Amino acid sequence: MSQAYEKLLLEAYRLMLAAFGPLNWWPGDSPWEVMVGAILTQNTAWSNVEKAIINLKVHDMLDVSKMAATPIEQLAQLIRPSGYYKQKAKKLKALVSFFQREYGCDIDKMRKEELPGLRDKLLGVHGIGPETADSILLYALDKPVFVVDAYTKRISSRHGIIPESYNYYQTQEFFEMHIVPDVALYNEYHALIVYTGKEFCRPKPRCTGCPLERFNAEGGAKCT
């Protein structure tokens, strides 16, 4: 483990936490709601996901067996505000089947499973890719997995911490290599990155006021 990167990443965390945190993620009342939210938020603003989840709740559809019994077209209409609604309805159905088949809808049974295997099983479900799998592992199942998203890559590459060319797994390995595996820490770290990214690290950057401005100078890299 590189001491320098360890220190750098903890300092970035400290700065973001001082500015915004703690954020107490994931916004959801139950592990199942977290899993559903993880699908719905794919490439979508969370405000739109909230509308879809409210629809599900109002129709008493945030329930595994009821979701299973509901026609996919009806499910799709309920989640329409979250965008890509036909695809996401199919993905939710796949998640429901998986949760029923593998765990009998028992979240504790799922939580007891070991990491490499559990992750691979999630990745085998239609609609669950690396980020969705890791979000579920960390935020619904309390596994010490560092979640990488567009903001994670953008922020860390703009600050010169990782090369822009790093893919999901290279980025994840870097963070997990330099930050001690701790569920609460990984939880808050990812939340802070997303929050900071939303505010200050958009594709067309305007980084004034970013809590990592001081970090720029110290790290020798600019958020351009």
Next chain:
DNA sequence: GACCAGGCACATC
């Protein structure tokens, strides 16, 4: 009206 949002599956090379 353009751009963006807490990706993924699938086709193609």
Next chain:
DNA sequence: GATGTGCATGGT
């Protein structure tokens, strides 16, 4: 294994 494309709503 890397790269390109379709998917869709709602806020700024």
